[in-house]
Amino acid sequence: MLLNFTERVDTDDFYIHIPIPEAFFVHKLIIANRRTDSSKRGKDLSQCRSLSGILDAQILQDIANSEKLGPRTKKQIQTSCERIDFPYEQLGI
Numbered sequence: 001m002l003l004n005f006t007e008r009v010d011t012d013d014f015y016i017h018i019p020i021p022e023a024f025f026v027h028k029l030i031i032a033n034r035r036t037d038s039s040k041r042g043k044d045l046s047q048c049r050s051l052s053g054i055l056d057a058q059i060l061q062d063i064a065n066s067e068k069l070g071p072r073t074k075k076q077i078q079t080s081c082e083r084i085d086f087p088y089e090q091l092g093i
Contacts, residue, residue: 001023002023005063006020007020021054022059022063023063025048026063026064026067026077026091029076029077029080030077031044032048033080048084049084049086052084060091061091
């Protein structure tokens with residue numbers, strides 16, 4: 001997901017591809033609840049909270065639906081959404 005949804009950033013001598021915010025957001029929603037270290041989980045959720053206000057709803061749904069997500073992963077995403085007060089339904093999964 002992080003490699004499939006990127007944008008190009010040009011610098012003086014080269015360019016790099018970075019994940020778009022919506023891809024990074026979905027990725028962090030998934031991994032946050034897989035973390036055993038609560039401080040890392042908190043950091044992941046804090047990053048999601050920070051990004052939640054700038055996300056494009058259609059791109060977010062496109063990314064969430066581009067992956068084959070199992071019931072366990074969907075539950076992890078839902079739990080992360082609840083923890084950051086983000087409407088799970090907005091993901092369209």
